[in-house]
Every structure is written in C-alpha cells, then in structure tokens.
Amino acid sequence: MSKLSTAAKRLLVGRPFRSDKLGHTLLPKRIALPVFASDAMSSVAYAPEEIFLVLSVAGISAYAYTPWIGLAVCVVMAVVVASYRQNVHAYPSGGGDYEVATTNLGPTAGLTVGSALMVDYVLTVAVSISAAASNIGSAVPFVATHKVLFAVAAIALLTAINLRGIRESGTAFALPTYAFIVGMFVMLGWGFFRIYVLGDDVRAVSSGFVLNAEDQHLYGIAFAFLIARAFSSGCAALTGVEAISNGVPAFQKPKSRNAATTLLLLGTFAIVLLMSIIILAQKIGIVYAHDPATQLAGAPEGYQQKTLIAQLAEAVFAGFPVGFYFIAIVTALILVLAANTAFNGFPVLGSILAQDRYLPRQLHTRGDRLAFSNGILFLSGAAIAFVVVFGAEVTKLIQLYIVGVFVSFVLSQTGMIRHWTRHLKSETDPAQRRRMHRSRVINSIGLAMTGAVLVIVLITKFAAGAWIAIVAMISIFLVMKSIRRHYDNVAAELDEQEWDGVLPSRTHSIVLVSKLHMPTMRALAYARATRPDTLEAVTVNVDEPDTRALVREWGKSDVTVPLKVIESPYREITKPILDYVRRVRRDSPRDVVTVFIPEYVVGHWWEQILHNQSALRLKSRLLFQPGVMVTSVPWQLSSSEKARERARRVEPSAAPGATRRGFDAPEGKQ
C-alpha cells in the first residue's frame, strides 16, 4: 500500500526537493505579517462583493445600507482583533483556539474547535481558489467559462507543490502579500483622488444597468433578515484572523508583544481596505447582481459579471489596462496564498490532534512526511469535492464557510474568560489584577459579539448550506472521539494485565525454506546465531518434484539443520505452517516459537509484487498466534541498492507549516 501510493505520488509530483539544512530561525514582524496575514487579508477580496450581492435581491435602494453593514463587520473585526491580542499574550505556545478551549473548557470543547477548524481549512481552500478563479476570470474570459476546471487544476497544482515538500518561505509570502496591499491602496487612493480631487466622473461598467429586485416588497422582518444575511456574508472577512494565535512561537522576541502588534496591523489594514472598497464601489455605482442573467436590464448581450475588485480596477484605471491586470493578478495570487496556508495549517492541526490521540498516532511525529502527505491529500480531495459540487461559486461556498470560524471564536473567547477568572483567584498584584480584569472585559465583549454573530450566521445561513458544514463538523468530531476511545480501550486493556516476570523457558526456532539458496543459508546462519534450544528447517510440499529435489539437495549439502517436510494436499502454504506452529505450541506451551522467514529485498514496488507475497500473508497470520515471534531475514537483491540510495536522498526535508511554527528559516533571511 504505502509503496504503491508512494510510487503513484512520485509519478504525480516527481522527486521531492532535497532541502539542504533545516534551520530554527524566527520571523521578524515584516515577514511575519505576510506569512500570517494572507488568509485574513485575502478575504477582503470577496467579502464586500458578497454584501452587495445579497442586498441586490431587494433592489438598488438596498445598496444604501452597504456602508453600515461594512461598518458593523469592521466593529466585529476590531473586537475580534482585540480579543485575540489577549489570547496571544496568555497562550504564547502556539496551540491557538484548540489549546485555549481544551485547557479552560475541557476536551469536548477542544475537540469541537478541532473539528470546526478542520472543516474550516477545507473551505478556506475551496473558497479562496474559487475566488481566485473568479478574479482571473474577470481578466481572462476563458477562465470564467471554465471556472470549475480551473479551480480543480489549481488545487491539484497546490497539492503537488505541497506534496513535493516546498518550504514555506517568508520571502515567497512577502512579495504577493505586499503587492496586494500596495496595489489595493494605490487603486483605492487613485480612485478617491480622481473623484474628490480631480472631480472625474468615475463610473463602473455596470453602473448604467437597471437592477431588477428579485423581491420588490421586502419589509419588516424579511428586510431585516436580508440585512442580517448580508452582514453574515460580510463577516467572511474575519476568517484567518485567528491564524496568528497558532504562530506565536515563530515570532522574534518578545514573541507575544510582536504577535499582538502584527495582529493589530493586520486588523487595521483589513478594516481600512474593507471600508474603502465598499465606499468606492458605491460611489462609482457598481451594480453587483445575485443573478446577472435575470436581474440586470441594459447589460450588453453575453455580459459576464466581473468581480467587484475587477470592476473597481476597471473603472479606476480606465485607459490604463496594466493597472487592471495588475490588480487581477495580485488578488488571485493572495487568494492562492491563502489557500496554501490551509495546506500548511491542516497537517499541523492534525499533528496536534494526534498528540492528544484523536487521530492516528503516527500523524504526531513531525518528521513523518508520509503522514503529512496523507493529510494534504485528504485536504485537497475534500476541497475539490466542495468546489465541484458547488460549481466553484464563492457565494454558495461562503454559506458553509463562516460557521466553523465563529464556533471556534466563541469557544476560544469563553475559554479566555474562564482563564482570566481562574487566574484572578490566585493573583494578588493589583497591577496584574487590573490588567487581567481589563483583558476579561475585552474577551467578554468578544464573546458577546462573536456569539451574536454566530447566532445570526446560523439563522441566516443554516438552510442555505451551513448545515452541511455542521454535519461535517459533527462527523469529524465523532470519528475523532471514537479514535480516542479506541486508544483509551487499548491502554486500559494493557493496564489490566500484570506482567508475571517469567521468561519463556525455551526457544524453538523454525526456518522456512523453499529452496536451498543464499537467502535460506543466511536465514539458517542467523537463526543459529540466536542459539535456540531447538532449530529446524521446514518446507511445505506444494509441488512433489520440487520438494523431492530440495530434500535430495539438502541431504547432499553440509547443512546440519534437519529439514522437515509438511504435507499440503491442497497446495496451500499458510495453513499447514500455522497448523504446525500451533502443534509445536501445544506440545510445549511455555516455549516461545521464532519463525525465520527469508525475504528478498527489492527496489521497486512492482518487484515487490513478484516476491514475498506468500511470506507477507504468512507473516500477518502468524502474528495472530500467541507466543510466536516472526523474524524477517532480508536478502538484499542488487536492485535494492538503488532504492536505498533513493530513500536516503529523500529523507530529511521540510515539513509543511514549519515556518509558521518557528521551526524553519525563510530562505536566506535571518
């Protein structure tokens, strides 16, 4: 299995890089900002658009509410940033929301956060890549008409890159993130400059269209519901804010302070960008329809609705197409980068959950590339499924997206309140107490705010798709819970038994023989070197002439070990040997039986199919026999040399997520 899948992966992604040296260096703020901000910042690219889109249902007049909804989102953003600044100070270990919830609210809350984050990572990939496809599609019509194909290809490419073991480098992050920030500020600044200083009449292409409300007569509760839905969608801008709380160990000292400062910076950028985009979009009269085909009158034949950012760029940079393309490219880039953070974060989360035995234990060992690979493949498979099912439509995917984030926000804030309350009990220093009280107030406001948003999100989005995310979370929760239960049961089973301290009285060694050749000779020599009380060679008679030839040759050779022939009327191998071993055990139950199996070691998976298959099956069956040890005596065929070389070349390489956990250096920096 593992050999085959490794071969398949190699076919797909080529040979991994050999990273030259693993460093242990820390990130300065100017690098940490892009590393941790791409996820949060990138959501600015689709959140404002979703607000316009939802309101379009009620017609153009509803657009008047966009700045107010944007403001509400910004308030939530500010509160969440303030709250997480408390987290970062209190839990500098990088455990993030999972650690906060587990420590303060118990394992069930922790596991809930874990499940929510796993779903969240999958949706981050799906939403970001779909948004990237829309943005590139705004510049390249071919991509717009083949969005699903493009998105799937992009995810496949990201998967391949991450399987290959790319090292997250700070520089690689810095460039697109800063380019996006600069690009957006230039666009927004130039836009406002043209309007307010030059007095240009900047108009979006869509500003001339007539927007037909899908429902003209929305009043009272129905209208409030629509506003709430628009607000919920806008809250997508908050996703990714929590990322820094997982990355505190990667910061330079003073870690917590630097992390908190970076968080503040990130929040400020996001708020400014979000509000500016909304105001400018309204100013230049962008009409963004929920369903362009039926809602828009006056649009030219075959009108393809471009993203909000693209329409802004088009209008602001009218007559300067380079600007338009630049914005399209950097927006797509930062969205792809945001998706990539999920590829780095997902395996790290898996490793933390595995440490607490909620996932297979092997995922815990960081150096285990194969474990990470499985995580990456799972993530990309799930993301591709979502993209295909929802046709790479950001609007549809976003209905599923925010639930997970806010579940973890709420649990994390609740945990923080408990944290401060607990610490206040023992703290006596008045200055410290004052600070703790203040922090608790901030986290309480955070809880109230995120709790309210979660309720709004649940109400407005449950039927629209949030239920799918919730079902996924519950399923993951239950699977992880039962994995933990399995490990606990095994531990309990092992605890129950008492070791009697008695050693086995004698060892009875059996060497399996099919031919008298070098591997057999080596197995016999090794078996003899373990000085067993009895040693015999055993062969199964599946082919009469072969067996007779073997017995003759054995007699002529100078091998002194007796050869026993086991009959097998139905030409089986496994069962006669099992029966024989069972008989030996029955005759002397206090003995331990060692079965020596000569094995060929080959270099390719397809060679593996041609050898050792019977041995493999036999081995797995022998392990079920109590009191039996199975010893493989390898014989390295020449093709195994190459494989060993290959494996040695591959061995040490960077693990995904290393940079953001402070285990790796940005290339050349520091």
Add this chain to the structure above:
Amino acid sequence: MSKLSTAAKRLLVGRPFRSDKLGHTLLPKRIALPVFASDAMSSVAYAPEEIFLVLSVAGISAYAYTPWIGLAVCVVMAVVVASYRQNVHAYPSGGGDYEVATTNLGPTAGLTVGSALMVDYVLTVAVSISAAASNIGSAVPFVATHKVLFAVAAIALLTAINLRGIRESGTAFALPTYAFIVGMFVMLGWGFFRIYVLGDDVRAVSSGFVLNAEDQHLYGIAFAFLIARAFSSGCAALTGVEAISNGVPAFQKPKSRNAATTLLLLGTFAIVLLMSIIILAQKIGIVYAHDPATQLAGAPEGYQQKTLIAQLAEAVFAGFPVGFYFIAIVTALILVLAANTAFNGFPVLGSILAQDRYLPRQLHTRGDRLAFSNGILFLSGAAIAFVVVFGAEVTKLIQLYIVGVFVSFVLSQTGMIRHWTRHLKSETDPAQRRRMHRSRVINSIGLAMTGAVLVIVLITKFAAGAWIAIVAMISIFLVMKSIRRHYDNVAAELDEQEWDGVLPSRTHSIVLVSKLHMPTMRALAYARATRPDTLEAVTVNVDEPDTRALVREWGKSDVTVPLKVIESPYREITKPILDYVRRVRRDSPRDVVTVFIPEYVVGHWWEQILHNQSALRLKSRLLFQPGVMVTSVPWQLSSSEKARERARRVEPSAAPGATRRGFDAPEGKQ
C-alpha cells in the same frame, strides 16, 4: 493493502461459503459432457446469426451461400475435433495447448499460447454475456434497450459468485446444458416436422421484410472477401472445443479414451445443431440485417431485431409462447455458463503460467484463494471494459474473439506434428508406428485447416478489431516475458554468490521501546530468551516530557536491560533508528543486529491504521540494511481474537476450476 481489499471484497460478496470437505472424485462422461461442452455448445447460439448478418450486406441473394458456409465451418469443426482427440491421447496431463506448444516448440510458443488463451478467456466472458443479453433481450424488451447495463451487471454477479468461492458442480452444469441441447433439438425437430410432414407454411416475422443490400454491386474479389468474412465469423462456433484437452485428469478411467469420446460427442452435437439452425433459418425466410434501421424495409415502426434463435423459436412455436420463452431462457443460461467456465479456467491457466514463473509465483499455490481472487477480478474488469467499449454488441466483439483461439489451435497442431515425428524416431513397434503416422496425418490436416482459417480471419478481421486482440496478446506476452526475466535475473544473482559458511560472530539485539507496557515487557523477555551477546532497549526522543517520564519509570522498574535514548531534533522516528543501527553495524561489521519491534495485533483493518504504522515503515526500511534481522513481537489485543476466529472459518474452501481439473466432487454424485 490486502487487508483493505479483503474488507472491500467482503462488503461486496459477503462471507465465503465454507465448503465441508474437499473430495477428489472423477467425472463420468454424462457429467463431463456438460462441464466441458457448455463453452463450445453455447457458441452455436451466435455463430449462425453472424453468418447471416455478414452476408446481409450483399442483400438477400447472398443468403443462398449460408448452407455452404455452414458446411465449411462444420468441416473445420470436424477436423479440429479429430485433431484434439490426438492431443487428448498424447497429453493426458491436462496441460492442454500450453503444454503441447511448450514441450514441442519451446517456451516462446508456449507463452504465445498462454497469452492468446488469456485474451481468449476475457473475450469469452464478454461475448457470451453480450449474447446472453441479446437473447434475453429478445424476450424482454427492457433488457434489449439496456443491454450494456444488463451485461455489466451479469458479469458483476458472476464475479461475486466466483469470489465467494462457489464450487463448480457437475449437476449445476448438467441441467442447463442438457436443457439447451434438448430444447434446441425439440425446436429444430418440430420445425422440420411442421414444414416437411405437416406441410405448414412456417414463416419468420422478418421473412416479409425487404432487405436493402448495403452494397448492391459486390462482385469478384469483394464478394469473395464477404464470403470469407462470413466464414470467419461462423468459425466462432469452434471456440471452446479445446477446453476438454485441459480437463483430461478429471475424467474417469480410461481417461484419454473417455475424453476423446466426449469430444466426439460434443463435436457431433455442435455440427448437427449448427447446420440445422442454418437450414431452418433459411427455410423460414429469416432476414437478419447488419443494420436493421437502414437495411430493412417493411418492418413495423420501432422494430427490434431479435436474435436468430429467438426468431426461430418464435416461428416454430407460433401460438405456443412457452416454447419461445423456454428457448430464450436456456440459451441465455448456457451462455452464462460458458462465461463462467472462463472464470474457472482463467485462474487455473494463471497458476500454470506462474509455475513456469511467467506470473507472480504466489499464483502457483492452488490453495491460495486471494491469488485466485485477483485473477477473477482482473478477468471481470477486462471483460467489463470490453463490453462497455463495444456496447455489448456480439458482432463487434466477435471481430476480436477468434484470433486467439486459432493462434493456439495452430501452435498446438504444429506441436503435435513435432510430437509424433519425435516419437516416430524411437518407436519400433509397427502397430504403434502406424497409429502414430495416422495421428500425424490428422494433426497435419488440422494444422493446414486451422492455419488457413487463421489467415482468413486475420485478413478479414484485422482492421475490424482483431488488431486489438493482437495488441493485447503481445502486451501480455511481453509482461510475462519480463516477469520471467526478472525471476531469472534474481536466480542468476543468487547463483553467482558463494556462501562462505561463516556464521556471524555475535548478535547484537535492540528492543525498540515507546512506553513501558506489556508489549514492551514481552519483547524484552523474548529478546532475552534468544540470548544475544548484547541487549539494549532503545527509544527515540520525539517528545521531551514523554521521554523523560519513560526514563524515570524505566529506572524505577525492575527491568535490567539498559535504555538508550536517541535524540531526534526533527521528531522523526525512522531515520534516527536507521542511523543508530548503521553505526552499530559499522563498529562491528561481523555481528548481526536483531531489531525487536513490539507490535499490536488488531482485528480490523481500521484498527491497523491506528497502530503499527511507524513500526511498519521502520521495518520496511530496516530490511534494506545488510546484516539486520527484524523481529516482530506481537501483542494480541482482544479484538484480534475475533479476527483469528474469522480467518479460521474462511480458510479451507474450493478453488475455482477444481471440478474440471479433477480435484473436486460434483455435489452428491459419485
């Protein structure tokens, strides 16, 4: 891998039967006939139809040639039957064409026959099931419109039944085969009786239709080519005749004589049926079009062309629908039976080829159900692919079909001529010599005839699809050749090296430890029982606090084996251990190192995912190190008990193809 696939198979096919006892009983002729004849007999159901269909291209007048073409096919059939009667006497071991070709013409010819037969088995399934679908479709229109679906489902069902380990029982074969023979004779007899004795004007439904020739003006070579094509298609009736030569050991004594008699019987039935069908079909004016939609004028709206057999039954049993349905059912049944013979023959052929190391060695051991299962899955996968690609159209599939059969006919006859020539060199008894001369003449005629047919088949069918079968044969040939080359290389590599006879000087044992629990205690006790020269416990420090706790506990316990901690800065497991073992080997290269790995034995494949993954990877890597033995010390968790029980229940069961190789008893008979 094997665990997972076993689980998947179990999901699909349920738990296998437990066969109560494997008998070793032989078949009387009355049971042998149906067991071996279903394949050959069933082709009578589609061969005549194909003759009519090909000729329809030249219009109704060409139908005058059908009896002559039928006669030509019957002559070939008679010659082939006579030839194989010689084979059966000369090679009573059941090796069939493969043995004849290998012994007399060398391994390349043998392997060619092997490849041809493999392709043949796949096509037998595809053609028979497609024909069965057409025949049922003639009675049940729904099946006719969903032929591909029906055929795929039928193959899947056959696969499931064979995976489950059904025992081929003589009775199960006898009933449908005799029912088919009786049914056909009754239908044909009653038809001729009505026409010639009662003087009824029996007319087929299609007799009123006007057949538009696709090509009116076929003269000279073009027309001869058409006749040759019709003849080639008719030769499909010969497939399956060779089956008896593989089954001689299953006959009662005198084996060869009984087999030869059965073969004669089979040939007689086939010839009589074939000719009668053609003559009656022509008599009642059946019009069977190559392309009913364009060729038939006068047919009612939505006319679905029924099979030739169905049209015969409809006309002969007019006013007695039971007869019509009976014929449809028994025809479909014998076709399914014919497909099933491939499911039995294919793994047996694989086992013979594996014996000569052309296929993975494990396929050789008959008792190995898993190996057979893989063969069955391969066969059904390939057959389904053919059915889907060719839309379950018998006419299209038959273009691919006959090449393989005739390749093996030709090689087998050539081999037989060599066989007699060789024996004639040493034989002195005149009576024997006369018999041998006669046999050689018969085989020579057989060679001339089958050779001519092969050439005709290649000329008339190459472009129509035979090339696909040829490409498949060549591919299989090359794969098997390279498998053999691999085995030969390995054998040569092993022969080159000389065993120096020197035993390893000392054994250095290493017990891998992750926790101080029962499995570790057992591994330590077992390791000590092998009395190594040095024994140490080794743990990898992937988690500082865990390791510290282990060291503390170790010190407090009464374990006297020293514990060594290996550092692992990147939290890997495999590499540090490999490095350590390498170092030990370097320090004392004459020593042998034994690595003891405590392993959990669990009962379910999903539990396997949660345990031993690191151990598994480590083990496979350790085997690449020269001078290292790897010993698994199993600890059976309670869930393994159930798995052991399960495995024990499954173990002994009948292998496919047992009946026809004389290894199994027809239920209740004998």
